[in-house]
Amino acid sequence: QSALTQPASVSGSPGQSITISCTGTSSDVGSYYLVSWYQQHPGRAPKLIIYEATKRPSGVSNRFSGSKSGKVASLTISGLQAADEADYYCCSYAGSRTLVVFGGGTKLTVV
Amino acid sequence: QEQLVQSGAEVKKPGASVRLSCKASGYTFNGYYMFWVRQAPGQGPEWMGRINPNTGDTHFAQKFQGRVTMTRDTSIRTAYMELGRLTSDDSGVYYCARGTRDSVTGYFDAFDLWGQGTLVTVSS
Numbered sequence: 001q002s003a004l005t006q007p008a009s010v011s012g013s014p015g016q017s018i019t020i021s022c023t024g025t026s027s028d029v030g031s032y033y034l035v036s037w038y039q040q041h042p043g044r045a046p047k048l049i050i051y052e053a054t055k056r057p058s059g060v061s062n063r064f065s066g067s068k069s070g071k072v073a074s075l076t077i078s079g080l081q082a083a084d085e086a087d088y089y090c091c092s093y094a095g096s097r098t099l100v101v102f103g104g105g106t107k108l109t110v111v
Numbered sequence: 112q113e114q115l116v117q118s119g120a121e122v123k124k125p126g127a128s129v130r131l132s133c134k135a136s137g138y139t140f141n142g143y144y145m146f147w148v149r150q151a152p153g154q155g156p157e158w159m160g161r162i163n164p165n166t167g168d169t170h171f172a173q174k175f176q177g178r179v180t181m182t183r184d185t186s187i188r189t190a191y192m193e194l195g196r197l198t199s200d201d202s203g204v205y206y207c208a209r210g211t212r213d214s215v216t217g218y219f220d221a222f223d224l225w226g227q228g229t230l231v232t233v234s235s
Contacts, residue, residue, distance in 0.1 A: 034213055036221035038156075045206055045228055046156065051221035052213070089155055093219045099170060100146075100158040100219055 003028065003101035004090050011109040017078040020106045022090030023071060028101050030071035034093035037066060037075045041086045050075060085110045113137035115207050115226035122232045128195040131229050133207030140188040141165040144210040146222065147181065147192045151203040161210060162190060197233045204228040
Protein backbone atom coordinates (compact mmCIF):
# COMPACT_ATOMS: atom_id res chain seq x y z
CA GLN A 1 0.00 0.00 0.00
CA SER A 2 1.43 3.34 -1.11
CA ALA A 3 1.79 6.24 1.28
CA LEU A 4 -0.01 8.69 -1.02
CA THR A 5 -3.44 7.86 -2.41
CA GLN A 6 -4.28 8.34 -6.07
CA PRO A 7 -7.23 7.14 -8.12
CA ALA A 8 -6.31 3.99 -10.02
CA SER A 9 -7.54 5.35 -13.33
CA VAL A 10 -8.97 8.38 -15.06
CA SER A 11 -10.04 8.91 -18.63
CA GLY A 12 -10.85 11.76 -20.95
CA SER A 13 -11.38 12.62 -24.57
CA PRO A 14 -8.95 14.55 -26.75
CA GLY A 15 -9.16 18.25 -25.99
CA GLN A 16 -10.76 17.79 -22.59
CA SER A 17 -9.21 18.44 -19.19
CA ILE A 18 -8.71 15.94 -16.40
CA THR A 19 -7.51 16.24 -12.82
CA ILE A 20 -5.69 13.60 -10.78
CA SER A 21 -5.72 13.88 -7.02
CA CYS A 22 -3.01 12.81 -4.59
CA THR A 23 -4.03 12.57 -0.96
CA GLY A 24 -1.41 12.47 1.76
CA THR A 25 -1.18 13.16 5.46
CA SER A 26 0.01 15.86 7.82
CA SER A 27 3.44 14.20 7.68
CA ASP A 28 3.95 14.74 3.96
CA VAL A 29 1.70 16.63 1.53
CA GLY A 30 -0.02 18.48 4.36
CA SER A 31 3.24 19.85 5.74
CA TYR A 32 5.37 20.56 2.68
CA TYR A 33 4.99 22.17 -0.73
CA LEU A 34 7.61 19.74 -2.03
CA VAL A 35 5.20 17.68 -4.13
CA SER A 36 6.26 16.44 -7.53
CA TRP A 37 4.49 14.64 -10.35
CA TYR A 38 5.87 12.19 -12.87
CA GLN A 39 4.64 10.87 -16.20
CA GLN A 40 5.61 7.34 -17.15
CA HIS A 41 4.99 5.71 -20.49
CA PRO A 42 5.16 1.90 -20.71
CA GLY A 43 8.71 0.60 -20.57
CA ARG A 44 10.15 4.05 -19.94
CA ALA A 45 11.58 5.83 -16.92
CA PRO A 46 9.41 8.36 -15.11
CA LYS A 47 9.67 11.96 -16.28
CA LEU A 48 9.33 14.96 -13.98
CA ILE A 49 6.44 17.21 -15.03
CA ILE A 50 5.65 19.23 -11.88
CA TYR A 51 7.80 20.10 -8.86
CA GLU A 52 7.20 22.18 -5.74
CA ALA A 53 3.49 21.48 -6.25
CA THR A 54 2.97 24.05 -9.00
CA LYS A 55 6.18 24.56 -11.00
CA ARG A 56 6.93 23.14 -14.43
CA PRO A 57 10.44 22.15 -15.48
CA SER A 58 11.77 23.72 -18.64
CA GLY A 59 10.40 21.95 -21.68
CA VAL A 60 7.24 20.61 -20.08
CA SER A 61 4.04 21.71 -21.78
CA ASN A 62 1.96 24.38 -20.05
CA ARG A 63 -1.00 22.02 -20.50
CA PHE A 64 0.27 20.41 -17.29
CA SER A 65 -0.43 22.29 -14.07
CA GLY A 66 -0.31 21.47 -10.39
CA SER A 67 -1.95 22.70 -7.23
CA LYS A 68 -2.07 21.85 -3.53
CA SER A 69 -4.58 22.47 -0.79
CA GLY A 70 -3.98 21.01 2.63
CA LYS A 71 -3.26 17.31 2.37
CA VAL A 72 -4.34 17.04 -1.27
CA ALA A 73 -2.22 17.79 -4.31
CA SER A 74 -3.66 17.77 -7.81
CA LEU A 75 -2.39 17.48 -11.35
CA THR A 76 -4.47 18.93 -14.16
CA ILE A 77 -3.89 18.15 -17.80
CA SER A 78 -5.74 20.39 -20.23
CA GLY A 79 -6.24 19.92 -23.95
CA LEU A 80 -5.77 16.17 -23.66
CA GLN A 81 -3.72 14.53 -26.38
CA ALA A 82 -3.22 10.87 -27.25
CA ALA A 83 0.42 11.21 -26.18
CA ASP A 84 -0.71 12.04 -22.64
CA GLU A 85 -1.91 8.47 -22.17
CA ALA A 86 0.45 7.18 -19.47
CA ASP A 87 0.78 6.46 -15.77
CA TYR A 88 1.10 9.43 -13.45
CA TYR A 89 2.69 9.37 -10.00
CA CYS A 90 2.80 11.92 -7.23
CA CYS A 91 5.64 12.15 -4.77
CA SER A 92 6.22 14.19 -1.63
CA TYR A 93 8.95 15.03 0.82
CA ALA A 94 7.98 13.37 4.10
CA GLY A 95 10.43 14.63 6.68
CA SER A 96 14.02 13.88 7.52
CA ARG A 97 13.41 10.27 8.53
CA THR A 98 11.00 8.90 5.93
CA LEU A 99 12.28 11.38 3.35
CA VAL A 100 10.22 10.44 0.26
CA VAL A 101 6.81 8.90 -0.36
CA PHE A 102 5.14 8.05 -3.66
CA GLY A 103 1.57 7.54 -4.74
CA GLY A 104 0.41 4.26 -6.22
CA GLY A 105 -0.12 5.82 -9.62
CA THR A 106 -3.01 6.74 -11.90
CA LYS A 107 -3.47 5.32 -15.36
CA LEU A 108 -4.72 7.97 -17.76
CA THR A 109 -6.62 6.73 -20.79
CA VAL A 110 -7.39 9.11 -23.64
CA VAL A 111 -10.45 7.71 -25.37
CA GLN B 112 23.68 16.39 -22.30
CA GLU B 113 22.86 15.34 -18.78
CA GLN B 114 22.25 11.63 -18.48
CA LEU B 115 22.40 8.64 -16.21
CA VAL B 116 23.32 5.31 -17.81
CA GLN B 117 22.66 2.16 -15.81
CA SER B 118 24.11 -1.31 -16.04
CA GLY B 119 22.35 -4.18 -17.78
CA ALA B 120 19.69 -6.63 -16.71
CA GLU B 121 20.44 -9.14 -13.97
CA VAL B 122 19.04 -12.57 -13.11
CA LYS B 123 19.71 -13.78 -9.60
CA LYS B 124 18.74 -16.68 -7.41
CA PRO B 125 16.99 -16.18 -4.08
CA GLY B 126 19.45 -15.39 -1.32
CA ALA B 127 21.99 -13.87 -3.67
CA SER B 128 23.08 -10.24 -3.94
CA VAL B 129 22.95 -7.87 -6.89
CA ARG B 130 25.15 -4.84 -7.58
CA LEU B 131 23.94 -2.20 -10.01
CA SER B 132 25.79 0.80 -11.39
CA CYS B 133 24.73 4.23 -12.59
CA LYS B 134 27.13 6.42 -14.56
CA ALA B 135 26.47 10.14 -14.65
CA SER B 136 27.51 12.56 -17.36
CA GLY B 137 26.84 16.14 -18.39
CA TYR B 138 26.58 17.65 -14.92
CA THR B 139 28.55 18.08 -11.69
CA PHE B 140 28.35 14.60 -10.15
CA ASN B 141 29.15 15.82 -6.64
CA GLY B 142 26.47 18.50 -6.77
CA TYR B 143 23.40 16.31 -6.39
CA TYR B 144 22.29 13.43 -4.21
CA MET B 145 21.81 10.19 -6.11
CA PHE B 146 18.78 8.11 -5.24
CA TRP B 147 17.82 4.56 -6.04
CA VAL B 148 14.17 3.90 -6.74
CA ARG B 149 12.64 0.57 -7.61
CA GLN B 150 9.41 -0.34 -9.27
CA ALA B 151 7.82 -3.75 -9.02
CA PRO B 152 5.71 -4.91 -11.97
CA GLY B 153 2.47 -2.93 -12.09
CA GLN B 154 3.36 -0.97 -8.96
CA GLY B 155 4.33 2.58 -8.15
CA PRO B 156 7.91 3.63 -7.54
CA GLU B 157 9.47 3.05 -4.13
CA TRP B 158 12.54 4.87 -2.93
CA MET B 159 15.30 2.74 -1.48
CA GLY B 160 17.89 5.23 -0.38
CA ARG B 161 20.28 7.93 -1.42
CA ILE B 162 23.94 8.77 -1.37
CA ASN B 163 25.69 12.11 -1.19
CA PRO B 164 28.38 11.69 -3.86
CA ASN B 165 30.43 14.43 -2.23
CA THR B 166 30.78 12.80 1.19
CA GLY B 167 29.58 9.23 0.68
CA ASP B 168 26.94 9.75 3.36
CA THR B 169 23.91 7.50 2.88
CA HIS B 170 20.29 7.44 4.03
CA PHE B 171 18.20 4.33 3.50
CA ALA B 172 14.48 3.70 3.60
CA GLN B 173 13.68 1.72 6.73
CA LYS B 174 12.41 -1.19 4.66
CA PHE B 175 15.87 -1.78 3.19
CA GLN B 176 18.03 -1.04 6.23
CA GLY B 177 20.64 -3.74 6.71
CA ARG B 178 20.16 -5.18 3.25
CA VAL B 179 21.27 -2.36 0.97
CA THR B 180 24.59 -0.65 0.43
CA MET B 181 25.21 2.45 -1.67
CA THR B 182 28.64 3.62 -2.73
CA ARG B 183 30.16 5.87 -5.34
CA ASP B 184 33.38 6.34 -7.29
CA THR B 185 33.74 10.03 -8.00
CA SER B 186 36.73 9.46 -10.32
CA ILE B 187 34.43 7.76 -12.82
CA ARG B 188 31.21 9.57 -11.82
CA THR B 189 29.47 6.34 -10.98
CA ALA B 190 27.09 5.36 -8.19
CA TYR B 191 26.50 1.78 -7.08
CA MET B 192 23.70 0.03 -5.24
CA GLU B 193 24.01 -3.45 -3.80
CA LEU B 194 21.00 -5.32 -2.45
CA GLY B 195 21.47 -8.57 -0.57
CA ARG B 196 19.37 -11.55 0.55
CA LEU B 197 17.24 -11.28 -2.56
CA THR B 198 13.76 -12.77 -2.71
CA SER B 199 11.23 -12.93 -5.54
CA ASP B 200 9.66 -9.76 -4.12
CA ASP B 201 12.80 -7.90 -5.14
CA SER B 202 12.12 -8.50 -8.83
CA GLY B 203 11.45 -5.31 -10.73
CA VAL B 204 13.07 -2.34 -12.43
CA TYR B 205 15.64 -0.40 -10.47
CA TYR B 206 16.31 3.22 -11.33
CA CYS B 207 18.94 5.67 -10.25
CA ALA B 208 17.57 9.18 -10.10
CA ARG B 209 19.14 12.53 -9.43
CA GLY B 210 17.52 14.33 -6.53
CA THR B 211 17.24 18.09 -6.37
CA ARG B 212 16.99 20.03 -3.14
CA ASP B 213 14.78 22.97 -2.25
CA SER B 214 16.83 26.15 -2.37
CA VAL B 215 15.31 27.51 0.84
CA THR B 216 15.11 24.51 3.15
CA GLY B 217 17.58 22.11 1.58
CA TYR B 218 14.95 19.39 1.76
CA PHE B 219 14.48 16.83 -1.01
CA ASP B 220 12.55 18.45 -3.85
CA ALA B 221 12.20 16.21 -6.89
CA PHE B 222 13.80 13.59 -9.13
CA ASP B 223 14.74 15.58 -12.20
CA LEU B 224 16.92 13.09 -14.07
CA TRP B 225 16.44 9.33 -14.29
CA GLY B 226 18.48 6.44 -15.58
CA GLN B 227 16.94 4.09 -18.11
CA GLY B 228 16.35 1.44 -15.46
CA THR B 229 17.80 -2.01 -14.81
CA LEU B 230 15.55 -5.06 -14.75
CA VAL B 231 16.35 -7.42 -11.90
CA THR B 232 14.76 -10.85 -11.93
CA VAL B 233 15.00 -13.07 -8.86
CA SER B 234 14.09 -16.64 -9.62
CA SER B 235 15.19 -20.09 -8.62
